[in-house]
Amino acid sequence: MLDIHSLEQRWLKYKIKRSLPYLLILLGTTIVVIAFDHFLYSDKVSTPLTVKKEISSVKKQPKASVHDEAMVLEPSMQFIQSITVATPDITVPDVTAPATPIPVIPKKALPVQKQISSPLPIIKNVQNTPPAPPMPKLILSNPGNKTTSIKRDSATFNIHEIEERFTSNSNPHLGLYIARYHYDNGNYSEAYNYALKTNAINNTIDESWLIFTKSLIKLGRTEQAKKTLQLYISQSNSEEAKNLLNGLRKEGEK
Amino acid sequence: MENSLFSKPRDLFLDIVNPRDYVQIDSVSYMYQNLKTSVQKPLKMILLYGKPGTGKSMLLHKLHHDLSKHQKVFMIDIPIIDEGDFLRVLAQKIYSYVNREAITLTDFLELASAVNYTQTPIVLLDEAQLYTPILMEKIRLISDARALKFVIALHKTENEDIIAKEHFQTRIWESIELKNASPEELKVYIQKKLLKANCFDVASMFNDKNIHLISKLTRGNYRDANKLMFSLFTLYAWYEENYPTKIKHNALKTKWIEMAAIHTGLIRA
Numbered sequence: 001m002l003d004i005h006s007l008e009q010r011w012l013k014y015k016i017k018r019s020l021p022y023l024l025i026l027l028g029t030t031i032v033v034i035a036f037d038h039f040l041y042s043d044k045v046s047t048p049l050t051v052k053k054e055i056s057s058v059k060k061q062p063k064a065s066v067h068d069e070a071m072v073l074e075p076s077m078q079f080i081q082s083i084t085v086a087t088p089d090i091t092v093p094d095v096t097a098p099a100t101p102i103p104v105i106p107k108k109a110l111p112v113q114k115q116i117s118s119p120l121p122i123i124k125n126v127q128n129t130p131p132a133p134p135m136p137k138l139i140l141s142n143p144g145n146k147t148t149s150i151k152r153d154s155a156t157f158n159i160h161e162i163e164e165r166f167t168s169n170s171n172p173h174l175g176l177y178i179a180r181y182h183y184d185n186g187n188y189s190e191a192y193n194y195a196l197k198t199n200a201i202n203n204t205i206d207e208s209w210l211i212f213t214k215s216l217i218k219l220g221r222t223e224q225a226k227k228t229l230q231l232y233i234s235q236s237n238s239e240e241a242k243n244l245l246n247g248l249r250k251e252g253e254k
Numbered sequence: 255m256e257n258s259l260f261s262k263p264r265d266l267f268l269d270i271v272n273p274r275d276y277v278q279i280d281s282v283s284y285m286y287q288n289l290k291t292s293v294q295k296p297l298k299m300i301l302l303y304g305k306p307g308t309g310k311s312m313l314l315h316k317l318h319h320d321l322s323k324h325q326k327v328f329m330i331d332i333p334i335i336d337e338g339d340f341l342r343v344l345a346q347k348i349y350s351y352v353n354r355e356a357i358t359l360t361d362f363l364e365l366a367s368a369v370n371y372t373q374t375p376i377v378l379l380d381e382a383q384l385y386t387p388i389l390m391e392k393i394r395l396i397s398d399a400r401a402l403k404f405v406i407a408l409h410k411t412e413n414e415d416i417i418a419k420e421h422f423q424t425r426i427w428e429s430i431e432l433k434n435a436s437p438e439e440l441k442v443y444i445q446k447k448l449l450k451a452n453c454f455d456v457a458s459m460f461n462d463k464n465i466h467l468i469s470k471l472t473r474g475n476y477r478d479a480n481k482l483m484f485s486l487f488t489l490y491a492w493y494e495e496n497y498p499t500k501i502k503h504n505a506l507k508t509k510w511i512e513m514a515a516i517h518t519g520l521i522r523a
Contacts, residue, residue, distance in 0.1 A: 014512065
């Protein structure tokens with residue numbers, strides 16, 4: 001006689017035992033496919049999970065309220081503070097000053113401080129001129145202080161330095177600039193010399209010839225200036241040179 | 255339970271070799287005709303071999319059943335290992351020589367020459383692989399003397415080529431190998447057996463899927479198929495008595511076939 005219940009239990013065990021390898025293979029295959037898919041796409045693009053996370057993080061942000069919508073956005077002016085403001089030129093008293101008592105000086109006796117120490121050089125806007133050298137930096141004192149003092153920073157502008165550069169590289173634009181500088185400052189002999197050097201390097205610069213002849217005129221050598229102008233006009237046909245020559249002739253006729 | 259629809263089919267598959275239960279299958283019938291033809295030839299020995307459960311015993315019984323009507327045939331289905339007993343039993347059954355003491359080969363040959371048969375008597379030996387080489391040598395000598403004709407059925411094992419054995423190699427004039435049943439042959443075997451007993455309802459329950467499963471479990475072994483069918487119909491008879499609604503009459507349940515296979519040891523669970 002068969003023990004059916006026992007037989008059914010044995011059959012159940014047999015089916016589980018028989019199905020187990022297939023289940024393990026299926027599970028292993030699934031894991032391999034998932035792992036392969038993960039490694040395949042993780043190197044190229046962000047995984048869908050990352051995208052979902054980003055989307056969810058965006059969604060989690062609180063919605064703008066009516067109050068927020070009414071808020072007017074204004075540009076931040078804080079960047080102004082980042083601009084370098086020249087510190088006021090405050091002379092710090094020497095702490096290590098001698099211990100001798102400082103004599104009290106009456107206010108009336110104090111000299112009036114000169115606001116502008118020296119006149120700035122005037123540079124005409126002339127064609128074929130080199131780019132302007134760094135101008136002397138103007139240091140503004142505290143904006144709240146009514147007595148604004150402008151000081152020239154002589155350290156940043158030195159004509160001798162430019163002259164040295166011209167000597168080293170013989171740049172005609174530098175030579176023209178130096179000649180113009182000396183002519184403007186009344187130093188006509190130097191202006192003559194540098195204009196002459198500039199013309200020797202490049203004899204096509206109109207302004208250099210004009211400074212050269214004007215310097216000759218200022219130095220009282222008008223006839224040489226006329227001859228130079230005539231020679232230059234014959235080669236360049238410069239209108240300014242013609243006007244200058246005509247002006248000299250009219251003055252000579254007077 | 256005895257009146258169950260499945261009790262009669264169950265009894266059909268009892269593991270008993272009965273020539274009247276012989277089922278004609280094409281390949282087996284062909285082999286049987288070959289065997290009958292070989293027996294008619296003046297052969298000394300005929301070897302019938304095959305794997306266990308291929309129907310060797312059934313063929314021998316069938317042959318014995320058919321030949322015994324016309325000539326002297328004796329079948330030894332249970333091997334007689336002792337030489338003296340073997341010859342004594344043969345002398346008694348073939349020549350009606352009754353002697354309580356064991357006889358020698360010389361005595362047996364003298365007896366055989368004294369008795370004259372129109373047709374050489376046939377001895378059918380089942381499970382011949384159990385005989386000792388010495389006894390097999392005696393059998394060879396008897397067949398050489400044409401005193402008897404032997405039909406020897408034995409198992410074909412994987413590790414031992416029996417045909418190559420010395421005492422068979424030079425004297426066997428006919429050898430017939432039986433094969434395991436194919437699924438189609440197994441289907442014919444089961445259904446013919448059921449139809450022969452008028453179990454039409456049960457025979458119609460077998461579909462191809464069931465047959466393939468049975469063939470896979472039994473590997474075409476007729477004896478295992480008989481055991482499996484017996485357990486299966488016992489199982490069906492139990493369910494018919496206890497849970498009749500679980501039975502579907504259009505097909506056999508795979509689960510119950512497997513349960514029957516577990517019970518018979520075809521599946522190790």
